[in-house]
Amino acid sequence: MSYSNLNLLVNSCLKLDLGIRQKILGNWCKDIIFGYASTYYRSFHSSITPDQAQKDIQAVPPTPQEVTVILRKNEFSKEFTSGSVKSYDSNQLASNIPIEDTRIEGVCKMTSGMLMGVFDGHGGPSCSKVISKRLLNYIAAALLPPDDLRKYLNEDLHQGLVETFNDKVELAEELKVIHTNSFKQYLLDLLEEHNAGNDVGVSLEKAILKLDSDMSNEVIEPFKKNGVVNTKTLSVAMSGAVACVAHIDGPHLYIANVGDCNAVLGTLTEDNEWIAKKITKEHNFENASELERLYSEHPKEETKTIIRRNRLLGDLAPLRSMGDYKFKWSVETISNLLVPLFGPTVIPQYYHTPPYLTAKPDVFYHRLTSKDKFLIIASDGIWDMMTTVQSVKLVGEHMKGKVFFNPLKLPRKNIQLGDINDLLLHRKESLKSKPKDRNAATHLIRHAVGGTEYGVDHSRLAHLLSLPQDVCRMFRDDMTVTVVYFDSEFLRQCPS
Missing domain, CATH: 3.60.40.10 (PPM-type phosphatase domain)
Incomplete structure (x- = not known):
């Protein structure tokens, strides 16, 4: 494929909605874009030599550690000591430059x-x-x-x-x-x-x-x-x-x-099942x-x-x-x-x-109850890549797993050695669900970009994070997420 044809395809696809783009392109991303993207981008910058462009094409994708640095660049967390909001996590991942x-x-x-x-x-x-x-x-x-x-x-x-x-x-x-x-x-x-x-x-x-x-x-x-x-x-x-x-x-x-x-509420039922309550309605042609x-x-x-x-x-x-x-x-x-x-x-x-x-x-x-655990507010860059149900389940699993970021605390004094052993074995087994990111917004972005039905695929994640801007917008939009956690005990004590 010539650069001029690639340029035409890129510009044509950018006029389509992101979901339509992804359906049209399919595996083209992996087979073509990853091979031509760097050269395509640099064909508009005369200061980049062909040798440099060829070297970029053959460059090794970012390592898992480098991917994590990229994803965590804009994350932020804040905790509160009173009120119904216990804490919140937020993060952004740019597609446009500037975002x-x-x-x-x-x-x-x-x-x-x-x-x-x-x-x-x-x-x-x-x-x-x-x-x-x-x-x-x-x-x-x-x-x-x-x-x-x-x-x-x-x-x-x-x-x-x-x-x-x-x-x-x-x-x-x-x-x-x-x-x-x-x-x-x-x-x-x-x-x-x-x-x-x-x-x-x-x-x-x-x-x-x-x-x-x-x-x-x-x-x-x-x-x-x-x-x-x-x-x-x-x-x-x-x-x-x-x-x-x-x-x-x-x-x-x-x-x-x-x-x-969109804003989505994560609610936990008495049977410990997560329910996604979508609060907002998009103002677009599908409404x-x-x-x-x-x-x-x-x-x-x-x-x-x-x-x-x-x-x-x-x-x-x-x-x-x-x-x-x-x-x-x-x-x-x-x-x-x-x-x-x-x-x-x-x-x-x-x-x-x-x-x-x-x-x-x-x-x-919406009147919050103790069953309402968190609120997700996000730009459509996230909702283009995952459903509201998926987002709530991911944050729910993250809530369960992130407790293992904290040191082990014994539940009571004078605990028996056998009980300590059982506690450690349970913790060891549960550590398998420990998330990679402490920040829930980062956790969502990681899964939005690199998620598959089998979990996060590092190869997909690394490639999508290393695409040049001209091509990147074909596959993902700017992503902004804020996850607000509610204090269940505070809400439980609120008068009905």
């Missing part, structure tokens, strides 16, 4: 509750990064009672409303100033509404819609005033992100979902009610053009998202603001009655 996924976790400072978010970007990482830096504060502000909101606005505006963990995203100073001004106006608007401190579900929806509106206005308003486009805010506007955010306060779990990330909603918002004559090739206007896979304003703005706004920069093709084909896209989330509520 377009982001995630954020934090505790509300002025109200009770914990916030966890996973954001899957597309068209670049700008939108998902901005959302991860701003959304939790928008939610926390909407939860504040009027008196606390007024105090915060007058005294503590320089302080964040959420104590975040593992926040590695940095934004340009120019963007920070713009964001601060928008947030201050948002707080004033909340005070004027006289209904700040709404229930969590209302606050989640309000915060997401308001942030989406602010990101749009941060591009449009300066352009209206002086005819100048800010390239930094425009970068955010031209990209997009889907979002899945959880608010956990005692036994109360709220999930707000925009797009095709019949979502298609019905979309069709009802536009004239009947557009029924055949709204969804083409299983995508919104033939272009966007999620049917709801934040950002992506070229599917939301009027034709006039796009013509004035975007066409001079990007040309007339920036207007999607059959773009007659915008907006075609919304950031309005579906909000779900």
Whole structure:
């Protein structure tokens, strides 16, 4: 196969959904990609010589130890001493460079509750990064009672409303100033509404819609005033992100979902069987009610053009998202603001009655019980590779096996030697189920990339982790996972 043909095949496959790509390609990955990928990639980089390319083709795949280093690069864990959340594990594995996924976790400072978010970007990482830096504060502000909101606005505006963990995203100073001004106006608007401190579900929806509106206005308003486009805010506007955010306060779990990330609850029955409770519903062409909603918002004559090739206007896979304003703005706004920069093709084909896209989330509520052991929030890079049932079983097995990372503790004093021997024999047998990774999110990613019906195949894992970026996206997407563990004893004592 020539490099030009391979290039054509790669570009054609990238327009398809990941699951369809995998079905079409089948074993082609192993037989062709692993042989041609390095040379294909380097054919576009004249600084790489043919000798170097040939050497790369023959290079030994990463060892199990090197694979583990790659998988653990972005993992993070946090434990808590009170409340219904006992701990959480999170991790990311990039396919795009830079990665377009982001995630954020934090505790509300002025109200009770914990916030966890996973954001899957597309068209670049700008939108998902901005959302991860701003959304939790928008939610926390909407939860504040009027008196606390007024105090915060007058005294503590320089302080964040959420104590975040593992926040590695940095934004340009120019963007920070713009964001601060928008947030201050948002707080004033909340005070004027006289209904700040709404229930969590209302606050989640309000915060997401308001942030989406602010990101749009941060591009449009300066352009209206002086005819100048800010390239930094425009970068955010031209990209997009889907979002899945959880608010956990005692036994109360709220999930707000925009797009095709998913949240799944792992529940253990009295018979010690794991049940996967999928809380969210994806906003894509496979969701019949979502298609019905979309069709009802536009004239009947557009029924055949709204969804083409299983995508919104033939272009966007999620049917709801934040950002992506070229599917939301009027034709006039796009013509004035975007066409001079990007040309007339920036207007999607059959773009007659915008907006075609919304950031309005579906909000779900679940009251946690002692049977609910953990929550998995993940981008579709994980769900493309495994089912919700598989994910819950994997985390359930990981919970059982990871206790062996800790030293053996005798259950009581004055234990007999025979009982100690039985305990050691049982522990030796159980060690067979000890997972390779202490972090459950890493455990899921390892199985998502390298898993087979017989377990993790190192050869598959090593090859998929060593593919060049141009080819990698054909076989896996960016993966982001957060696994939240609940304190069963705390939940058992919560009043019904």
